[in-house]
Amino acid sequence: MGAHAKEKVMDPVCGMEITRGDPDTMVSEYKGRSYYFCAQCCVRAFKKNPERYLKPKGPFGRFLIRLVKANVKVFGRAGPPCH
Numbered sequence: 517m518g519a520h521a522k523e524k525v526m527d528p529v530c531g532m533e534i535t536r537g538d539p540d541t542m543v544s545e546y547k548g549r550s551y552y553f554c555a556q557c558c559v560r561a562f563k564k565n566p567e568r569y570l571k572p573k574g575p576f577g578r579f580l581i582r583l584v585k586a587n588v589k590v591f592g593r594a595g596p597p598c599h
């Protein structure tokens with residue numbers, strides 16, 4: 517795996533698709549893994565409660581994922597919800 521490869525990744529906080537390696541893309545490490553974020557506010561939200569964003573389990577988690585996808589459809593990629 518090239519560390520500088522450009523690759524589409526998902527911001528686990530807001531669900532936005534971002535590009536790894538872009539200057540705007542934020543990185544945060546958690547438990548030895550790197551996670552990528554569209555903005556500083558998403559990094560802050562993630563650091564506050566990482567487990568909440570990494571393990572969307574059960575019906576409520578699936579509901580949240582559907583919600584994020586619906587938001588992307590409706591609002592496009594204008595920006596993260598925390599802006």
Ligand SMILES: [Zn+2]
Nearest residue numbers: 530554558596
């Ligand atoms: Zn985000």
